[in-house]
Amino acid sequence: MKVHFIAIGGSIMHNLAITLAQKGYQVTGSDDEIYEPSASRLKSFGLLPAEEGWFPEKIHAALDAVILGMHARKDNPELLKAQELGLQVYSFPEYIYEQSKNKERIVIAGSHGKTTITAMIIHVLNFHQKKFDYAVGATLEGLDGTVRLTEEAPLIVIEGDEYFSSPIDPTPKFMRYQHHIGLVSGIAWDHYNIFPNFEDYVHQFELFAASTPKAGTIIYCEEDDLATVACTSNNMRDDVNKIAYNTHPYEVKNGITYLIIDHTKIAVPFFGAHNMQNVNASKTVCSRIGIDEEKFYQAIQSFKGAAKRLELVGKNEHTAFFRDFAHAPSKIEATTKAVKEQFPHRKLIACAELHTYSSLNKEFIPEYQNTLDKADLGIVYYNPKTVAHKRLSPISEQEIKQAFNNHAIHVFTDAEKLKNFLLGQSWKDTNLLMMSSGTYDNMDIKELAAKVIG
CATH class of the missing domain: 3.40.1190.10 (Mur-like, catalytic domain)
Structure with missing residues (x-):
């Protein structure tokens, strides 16, 4: 079987590509950007494209299937070539x-x-x-x-x-x-x-x-x-x-x-x-x-959880540092409540990054009302550049506080200032929860944990 991936670098797309290669399929692929760990994993299996970009010449009549990732667009040149040749184009779930x-x-x-x-x-x-x-x-x-x-x-x-x-x-x-x-x-x-x-x-x-x-x-x-x-x-x-x-x-x-x-x-x-x-x-x-x-x-009894789902990054006798993929309102509320319930006698500092289109949209942000109320200290972080990149209206600190219905929360738009604020806290009998589907602008979470935990 000969299979080509359009947008092979996706987090689950590259895993499918590796799985098919292990089954003995001939796998090729393209992408205009491939990040870690996808790049290293594809390279280790000999599947990393020689160069980034889209190359219609990779699409030919001998292909048994073309698998289209969400990262591609409708006018992707490889997709157009596949459609022109009448090839079978599948989505990942198909x-x-x-x-x-x-x-x-x-x-x-x-x-x-x-x-x-x-x-x-x-x-x-x-x-x-x-x-x-x-x-x-x-x-x-x-x-x-x-x-x-x-x-x-x-x-x-x-x-x-x-x-x-x-x-x-x-x-x-x-x-x-x-x-x-x-x-x-x-x-x-x-x-x-x-x-x-x-x-x-x-x-x-x-x-x-x-x-x-x-x-x-x-x-x-x-x-x-x-x-x-x-x-x-x-x-x-x-x-x-x-x-x-x-x-x-x-x-x-x-x-x-x-x-x-x-x-x-x-x-x-x-x-x-x-x-x-x-x-x-x-x-x-x-x-x-x-x-x-x-x-x-x-x-x-031996289930330890999935990566970034209430994941324990580090702990000592009086502090625990958790990170979680939570980004939607219901997830932030449930995760914050869970950590506080588990450690009721410890102060909880809970930080949520607004990173998705929904969470940065003024029409949707009110859905976050009261979601950080279980934290003793709530923090919201977002990058105005991300807002601009998604072509959304700018958001002010006051609008964030109103949306969360919590004027005691701290709002940061600079990752370095957020990091310094956290390092300036007293961590005795205090837990830290970092929630995001993003990266806090590539903040080194393990380095932060090492400094918080000591």
Whole structure:
């Protein structure tokens, strides 16, 4: 098989390219910018393009498939050449489906928690040495990459999001996987640049739930009103299994979280009410694929989380430094609450970077109201250059404070000043939480942690 990737440098695109190369496919690709760690990983497998840019001459009639990444545009010269030649052009989710047509497909969707739920399921399956494939949006301990496709695995676990499938296909990715078992963890408005209308955003999840096939299963969090409505509406088939889950019983004692199971307790290395929901979500999925409760609890005790999901960067006897991918309002609120609940007697300094189109849009920012209220000291950082680059209206410090409904928060627009402010704090009996889908303008988080922790 000869496969060409347009925008091979993407975080999950390059993982798919590596997986196909390992299967013996002839893989080529192009991109106009490739960052780390994609560049190094592609190079190690001999897949790094010789030079950046788009080269229509790489597109030829002998190609079996062209896989189009979201980074490309509709007028990409390689895409136009492929269309001119009548080649089969796939989006990432379409190609994953092609590779898993004969497998049981489990798709985890939702505005929050889907990466962790997917990671928990993968961890449990790995623990019990089951054969399975996967596609997940974060690096997981013990896995070589974020995509695995084999011939022998009978099932595949997929993290499915509501973003467009490709520049030429506005269908949400999770619709293209055609799940047998689907899960909706919760629905909270996000991706304002794609779904500027709240009702339209929610509708995508209704479509996902309604696409569950005959005898298929849709699983949802019954504590989330929107997820419940989306998964139990009149549009749902009568012959679909509808299964609700809630927050797993737990307690926090001396900074350790315990799952409460009947009359016993087990300690787990993760925490927060949202992760207790994620535990029950993953347990419900696992029960549908032959993992009973005893085996599930045996495995989940060693789950350490996905990269940048409440990740512990460093700690000492009186300070812990966490970082998290949280950027949407619901995620920032849940993550801040989780750290404070785990360490109620410590001061919490929580910092959120506004980096996405939604979070920097004046129409959407009010959705962040009260999301940092659980922090003892809330901080918001954003770069005005990012605002300008996204062609959005400038935002003032006062507008940020009004949107968060918290005039006590500190607002920074200079990463160096933010860093110096943090280093100037007293860290005795104090925790630090850094939340962002960005990089705080390439701030060295590990260096900052070393100075904070001492």
